[in-house]
Amino acid sequence: MRTMTPPPKFPTVKLASGYEMPLFGLGTWKSEPGKVKEAVETALSLGYRHIDCARAYQNEAEVGEALRNKIADGTVKREDVFITSKLWNTFHSPELVMPALKKTLEDLGLDYIDLYLIHWPMGYKEGGELFPKDADGKMQFSDVDYLDTWKALEEGVNTKLVRSLGVSNFNEEQIERVMAEAKVPVCVNQVECHPYLTQKKLMEFCASKNIVVTAYSPLGSPDRPWAKPGDVELMDEPKLKTIAEKYNKSVAQVLIRYQLQRGNVVIPKSVTPSRIKENMEILDFELSADDVAAIDSFDNGGRFCGLSWMSHHKYYPFNAKA
Numbered sequence: 001m002r003t004m005t006p007p008p009k010f011p012t013v014k015l016a017s018g019y020e021m022p023l024f025g026l027g028t029w030k031s032e033p034g035k036v037k038e039a040v041e042t043a044l045s046l047g048y049r050h051i052d053c054a055r056a057y058q059n060e061a062e063v064g065e066a067l068r069n070k071i072a073d074g075t076v077k078r079e080d081v082f083i084t085s086k087l088w089n090t091f092h093s094p095e096l097v098m099p100a101l102k103k104t105l106e107d108l109g110l111d112y113i114d115l116y117l118i119h120w121p122m123g124y125k126e127g128g129e130l131f132p133k134d135a136d137g138k139m140q141f142s143d144v145d146y147l148d149t150w151k152a153l154e155e156g157v158n159t160k161l162v163r164s165l166g167v168s169n170f171n172e173e174q175i176e177r178v179m180a181e182a183k184v185p186v187c188v189n190q191v192e193c194h195p196y197l198t199q200k201k202l203m204e205f206c207a208s209k210n211i212v213v214t215a216y217s218p219l220g221s222p223d224r225p226w227a228k229p230g231d232v233e234l235m236d237e238p239k240l241k242t243i244a245e246k247y248n249k250s251v252a253q254v255l256i257r258y259q260l261q262r263g264n265v266v267i268p269k270s271v272t273p274s275r276i277k278e279n280m281e282i283l284d285f286e287l288s289a290d291d292v293a294a295i296d297s298f299d300n301g302g303r304f305c306g307l308s309w310m311s312h313h314k315y316y317p318f319n320a321k322a
């Protein structure tokens, strides 16, 4: 009789809400409709149990279709999969928060999501497009206070549409401000994190507040829309290649493993089936303490997703040190 190898079980972390969150998941930004369904289905079939979504990625309906298919064919049960989504910047006014959450639930075809994040502390002009620009192509802002947004989001937990709440791209001061008034715990801060931006200080701060850090763009986001020829690319870093060769692993696998060993949740994106498989093959090796320290030393404060063209927004998070 043929026996099937069971999918690997990824470690989880307990959030301040009491729910468990898998430390490894699939990113879906830039995963185009037409490709994202297959990517999510492949990932779930291989054993991924955590999908990172957002309204702004404009593909939640396809992600939902994939989820429904994999639940219907018995691959997973709803409760086995951890789904994150994010409130977009054009829905920060308190009266827009619950309708935005309900739209995400409808698109994903779910009656609850596991984790809902405020995507950015900065609000954008409301009532129209997701990326509202003026005649000169500049993003149009709102000055809605993210603290009011947070208070409205707590209703999502009270009504059981969301299990845990968190933030994304928030700095220390912004988190402190939310925590001072939050009635529901701030469980997660999802931020860019990789060897060029190790986030050591922010990680220490989050640990002191029982906030889990999710590392986004862990591979350096080579498909980011604003990449230019000649830009430094993380996966081309020769010192990372040397380390990867030592373990007989790819640079991507080393980058993902690096985050796991630091205790961060990590969500690499891929729509390529072979890479989706490769990226999960990270439980069968361990980076030595010396190699982790060497990777830590590559930090140069480099951001691939700094949105520096928003730096004049009142709530832009990266002007502060942390």
Ligand SMILES: NC(=O)C1=CN([C@@H]2O[C@H](COP(=O)(O)OP(=O)(O)OC[C@H]3O[C@@H](n4cnc5c(N)ncnc54)[C@H](OP(=O)(O)O)[C@@H]3O)[C@@H](O)[C@H]2O)C=CC1
Binding pocket: 026, 027, 028, 029, 030, 052, 053, 119, 168, 169, 190, 191, 215, 216, 217, 218, 219, 220, 221, 222, 223, 250, 252, 253, 267, 268, 269, 270, 271, 272, 275, 276, 278, 279, 305
């Ligand atoms: N909260 C926030 O503001 C943000 C959240 N995120 C989240 O984090 C996720 C991951 O970050 P993201 O910026 O997408 O970038 P990643 O660092 O995950 O890089 C994704 C890119 O790497 C390629 N890739 C994936 N695996 C491999 C591999 N094994 N070898 C070589 N290339 C590989 C992908 O190609 P291909 O798909 O063609 O295989 C894609 O081009 C996002 O998708 C999103 O869910 C990201 C940015 C901001």
Ligand SMILES: CC(=O)C(C)=O
Binding pocket: 029, 054, 056, 119, 305
């Ligand atoms: C990818 C993403 O979440 C951004 C740019 O906000």
